[in-house]
Amino acid sequence: MSQQFYVSPEQVMKDRADFARKGIARGRSVVVLGYGGGVALVAENPSPTLHKIGEIYDRIGFAAVGKYNEFESLRQAGVRYADVRGYSYDRSDVSARGLASVYAQSLGTVFTAEQKPFEVELAVAEVGATQAEDHIFRLTFDGSIADESGYLAMGGKAEIVQQKLADTWEPGATLAQVLKWAVDALQAPHQDGSDSSNGAESLGAANLEMAVLERNVVEVRGTHRAFRRLGPDAVQQMLASGGGD
């Protein structure tokens, strides 16, 4: 029987957390912001097909950073959870809070029980009837869950992006305005860095993935699905309009 060295639980957890944090910090950031007409999800993502943002259910959207295969399997599991729940009860009984707590449980279990923790951080957003009723949940690799008010940044140099959002974000903005705030925030780490090599590079529509959860979508569009992806053309148009305030 091979002898096992004693490692304190604190050390095990710390090692796992450091490992996950490193993986998440390697990627690019994603921001989620509430605005007057709903919730906007914006990601820095050069790929037009490998999405970091997805639809879960009628009023619920999903955004993630980290390892693609890990958060993609979580997204699909979330869609299954929501669809089964909505089918067996009613569409209105699927809530972001329920989904977020299921995600938290899975992430927590994987963090302690599996060979390696998931290197992902998730956001679950739900659009409500008014901006005060919107919910944005942050789920981290260890299963912690946080109810964020109004906006959230994760992945990459998340603290810088989050700080930038904290400085600019206000409730009741228009979509073009929050898009501008989002792009400014996503660019903040580039400009902040000591290297000026890519500091001047600005984020264009080609490098942005964007979707919105629209408020009152039943009345406005006659559909129950609030999630709508915005193509590069629409994003470009909005960036050009500037969202001047």
Next chain:
Amino acid sequence: MDAHQRNVIPSLETAGSSSSFLDFVTQNNPGLLPFGRPLPAGQLPPVPHGTTIVALTFAGGVVMAGDRRATMGTMIANRHIEKVFPADRYSVLGIAGTAGIAIDIVRLFQVELEHYEKIEGTLLSLEGKANRLGAMIRANLPMALQGLSVVPLFAGVETASREGRLFSYDVTGGRYIELEHHSVGSGSVFARGALKKLWRPDMDAATAVAVAVESLVDAADDDSATGGPDLVRKLWPVVYVVTDDGATRVSEEALAAAVQQIVDRRMVEGREA
């Protein structure tokens, strides 16, 4: 050995089916399905049955309409029932047969299409949707043998095309492409006769809606299980128009006008049929 080889890439093995809500629920939660449970022997009491659905193509899409009556034996079980539903943005389905099971199959089918779209990020092709519906009807075959049959009619527009297409089914899940127009349910023979005389190539949407409503009026005339437009209660058929712009429900006002036109014309003519 064979089983071992199949387990080499576990995620790929399951990936084929994981986009389907039906397959997922069948595996994990079969109790939720409207079909698939063994029925004990016994006499089934009368249950509501849905009746006539018509669908026809026009220039730019397809129209589907269904009457509002459900019958239970010789009794009218429901005057307000809706039997035509949007399946997703570009397709609609109508159902005839045992109402309780049919409505659950519709719900299941709607979730199936939306589930696929969310997981895969793209819409199913129209043929793909029609095949999934066929699989559900086939799964219901044991129930159909007990007298709880459901027969749908499926219609839609392939995205990025303006051509409407119709699919009919039998209780075994057989799927058949229909041209020009089709109808299912107890009044379908009479509706079909009317459609044969009224349908013209290259109609516009408004004419197609009027033709659909008139064929239902004719079906209600001869089939006691089909409900005609109810001028007293202001009950009109449920009519959906599908174009490459999506499926939209025809408004009550438009249907009231279409019905009034038919009634006025027939009043003036004052004929037997």
